[in-house]
Amino acid sequence: MQGAFFNFSRKTIPVDWNLLITQLMNGLQLGLLLFLLASGLTLIFGIMDFINLSHGSFYMIGAYFCGTVVSVTGSLIAGIVVALICTFAIGAIVELVIARRLYRSDHLDHVLVTFGLILIFDTLVHMIWGAAGMAIPLPEILNGQLHIGTLVLPTYRLVIICSGLLVAAILFVLVTRTRLGMLIRAGASNRTMVEALGVNINKLFLIVFAIGATMSGFAGMLIAPITEASIGMGNEIIIIAFVVVIVGGIGSVKGAFFAALIIGLMDTIGRSYLDDLLKLSLSAEVAETAAPALSAMLVYILMAAVLAFRPQGLFPPAGSK
Amino acid sequence: MLPASNSGRVYAVLLILLGMAPFITSWIDQPFYLDLLSRALILAIAASSLNLILGYGGMVSLGHAAYLGIGAYCVGIPAYYDIYNGWIHLGLTIVVSASFAFLTGLIILRTKAVYFIMITLAFSQMVYFTFVSLEEYGGDDGLVIYLRSEFPSWLSMEGATALYYWIFGALVLTLLVIYRLVYSRFGRVIVGSKFNEERMQSLGFNTYRYRLTCYVISGVLCGIAGMLLGNFTSFISPEMMGWTRSGELIFMVVMGGASSFFGPLIGTSAFVFLEQYLPEIMKTINPSWHEYWHLPFGVLLVCLVLFGKGGIHGWLSRFDKDGDVK
Numbered sequence: 001m002q003g004a005f006f007n008f009s010r011k012t013i014p015v016d017w018n019l020l021i022t023q024l025m026n027g028l029q030l031g032l033l034l035f036l037l038a039s040g041l042t043l044i045f046g047i048m049d050f051i052n053l054s055h056g057s058f059y060m061i062g063a064y065f066c067g068t069v070v071s072v073t074g075s076l077i078a079g080i081v082v083a084l085i086c087t088f089a090i091g092a093i094v095e096l097v098i099a100r101r102l103y104r105s106d107h108l109d110h111v112l113v114t115f116g117l118i119l120i121f122d123t124l125v126h127m128i129w130g131a132a133g134m135a136i137p138l139p140e141i142l143n144g145q146l147h148i149g150t151l152v153l154p155t156y157r158l159v160i161i162c163s164g165l166l167v168a169a170i171l172f173v174l175v176t177r178t179r180l181g182m183l184i185r186a187g188a189s190n191r192t193m194v195e196a197l198g199v200n201i202n203k204l205f206l207i208v209f210a211i212g213a214t215m216s217g218f219a220g221m222l223i224a225p226i227t228e229a230s231i232g233m234g235n236e237i238i239i240i241a242f243v244v245v246i247v248g249g250i251g252s253v254k255g256a257f258f259a260a261l262i263i264g265l266m267d268t269i270g271r272s273y274l275d276d277l278l279k280l281s282l283s284a285e286v287a288e289t290a291a292p293a294l295s296a297m298l299v300y301i302l303m304a305a306v307l308a309f310r311p312q313g314l315f316p317p318a319g320s321k
Numbered sequence: 322m323l324p325a326s327n328s329g330r331v332y333a334v335l336l337i338l339l340g341m342a343p344f345i346t347s348w349i350d351q352p353f354y355l356d357l358l359s360r361a362l363i364l365a366i367a368a369s370s371l372n373l374i375l376g377y378g379g380m381v382s383l384g385h386a387a388y389l390g391i392g393a394y395c396v397g398i399p400a401y402y403d404i405y406n407g408w409i410h411l412g413l414t415i416v417v418s419a420s421f422a423f424l425t426g427l428i429i430l431r432t433k434a435v436y437f438i439m440i441t442l443a444f445s446q447m448v449y450f451t452f453v454s455l456e457e458y459g460g461d462d463g464l465v466i467y468l469r470s471e472f473p474s475w476l477s478m479e480g481a482t483a484l485y486y487w488i489f490g491a492l493v494l495t496l497l498v499i500y501r502l503v504y505s506r507f508g509r510v511i512v513g514s515k516f517n518e519e520r521m522q523s524l525g526f527n528t529y530r531y532r533l534t535c536y537v538i539s540g541v542l543c544g545i546a547g548m549l550l551g552n553f554t555s556f557i558s559p560e561m562m563g564w565t566r567s568g569e570l571i572f573m574v575v576m577g578g579a580s581s582f583f584g585p586l587i588g589t590s591a592f593v594f595l596e597q598y599l600p601e602i603m604k605t606i607n608p609s610w611h612e613y614w615h616l617p618f619g620v621l622l623v624c625l626v627l628f629g630k631g632g633i634h635g636w637l638s639r640f641d642k643d644g645d646v647k
Contacts, residue, residue: 101627107435109626111438111568112575112625113622115565116622119618119619120620122615123615126612127616239442242442246436250435296453297446300443301447304443304447307431307432307440311436
């Protein structure tokens with residue numbers, strides 16, 4: 001279906017609408033996964049002022065727990081439920097034993113401790129599950145494809161998108177409509193004031209940390225049937241999640257949502273269309289070499305630009321400095 | 322120039338021993354130790370350069386490994402075109418790392434705290450992905466460097482001993498540069514703006530310029546470490562500038578004791594030693610455990626932050642009567 005054309009002054013590129021829609025869905029999927037990681041990260045960052053590099057470890061742990069339960073029981077639902085409980089518990093333990101002691105120390109300590117935690121979690125997974133990755137089989141219903149007109153979409157891709165949107169909606173209600181959410185918002189804007197008003201801040205921190213870990217684990221469970229669970233799978237995506245947090249504004253769940261979608265779409269679209277776009281103004285050869293580098297760098301360029309021109313992020317939490 | 326304290330004497334003896342290392346290793350017939358030391362000293366140059374901005378300047382860079390990579394590729398890419406002139410390699414390293422540090426520093430130094438950490442990370446990731454996508458120079462797989470940089474015979478890098486003295490010389494020069502900087506007016510401004518930038522500004526110092534200069538110097542020193550690393554390993558790949566490498570560099574600085582003069586040297590030595598012998602130690606517990614050496618390593622890192630303020634240098638300084646952590 002190569003009927004439509006974009007008209008540019010000198011050259012034209014054919015637009016394959018099916019491909020474009022597939023890529024948009026891919027971008028949306030990546031964006032929602034990033035949101036699941038980044039929303040927890042941004043709250044931990046904004047409320048506790050804690051840099052958690054090991055947030056990606058929960059992503060990995062979630063995937064491994066889920067895979068283990070699925071291989072024993074054969075039920076994906078059971079796998080997800082058990083893994084959610086486990087990541088919540090592990091998140092709570094990390095908060096109680098380690099993170100809690102460090103909220104008042106400087107960021108350098110956070111970077112070091114969480115870097116150490118990454119090493120510990122990666123090695124523990126290696127010891128328990130071995131060096132090879134773990135595939136998670138999908139039930140038949142989710143493994144098929146959906147035909148909409150000429151468009152063919154994998155069912156599971158839609159499942160990921162829907163669950164991502166569902167969690168985003170739940171989180172939105174939690175943050176804007178409940179007492180806990182009110183405290184979370186207040187904490188992100190002004191922690192000292194919340195403390196002074198007599199709120200049990202330790203409990204709040206524990207809940208936020210553990211919920212963040214659970215959402216990160218959930219993202220890992222969602223993606224694992226496609227990519228399979230592997231050691232260090234969280235270490236690349238966590239850096240992009242940090243970019244999302246910075247671009248969206250530290251402590252802002254709304255910011256994390258929009259920034260995650262922007263970055264997910266930008267990254268996916270960049271990787272598939274940048275060489276065509278560059279060919280409009282550069283020679284084909286230059287475009288072929290420059291495009292992969294540039295598309296991998298796009299998200300970091302966006303972050304550098306945001307930090308240079310709008311350091312508080314695109315959607316900073318209301319009332320923060 | 323060394324502080325007349327017990328820890329100072331320990332370091333003086335250490336430097337003399339390091340200077341004699343090739344004789345000692347050939348005497349006990351263990352050339353492998355010289356390899357280990359060479360690697361430790363190269364990393365010590367990188368860690369000292371990071372310490373200049375992190376320890377003294379309070380600028381926590383999570384992207385310093387980028388300069389290691391830039392230095393290494395300044396050897397690798399000319400070598401790919403059969404250009405082995407060492408002066409060209411060195412010149413290129415200095416020019417490229419200085420310009421990269423300057424251009425990114427213009428933006429980086431406008432940010433503070435968390436934002437500083439994140440933006441240094443962003444720029445180093447950009448460098449990382451640039452080299453990953455350079456198919457011509459091996460991309461992900463990296464490059465093999467077949468010959469070392471060529472210098473006049475009195476400055477040759479050929480042979481393990483010659484390369485070791487190159488590295489040792491570079492380390493001593495680096496330490497001298499950092500010492501002169503830190504204990505000069507320039508260094509006082511840098512340390513001052515770590516603690517209270519507004520105060521330094523109200524004293525009339527353009528702290529932005531001072532910090533930028535400091536950042537560029539640090540980048541160049543780390544670039545030179547990268548150039549030596551390229552010559553030493555004779556194989557380079559983007560992996561050497563991944564963000565976990567930058568994390569390790571911070572670890573080395575803090576393990577040795579940030580903002581202490583010899584801390585990075587101690588920290589990198591300890592790091593290289595652990596990296597080499599933790600697998601052996603794990604093996605004695607259970608023969609199949611040598612792959613799991615990152616576990617005690619991570620535990621050590623967590624404990625270091627929770628309990629060990631001041632790093633190894635801090636512990637050594639407790640033997641000093643005045644207790645002054647230099």
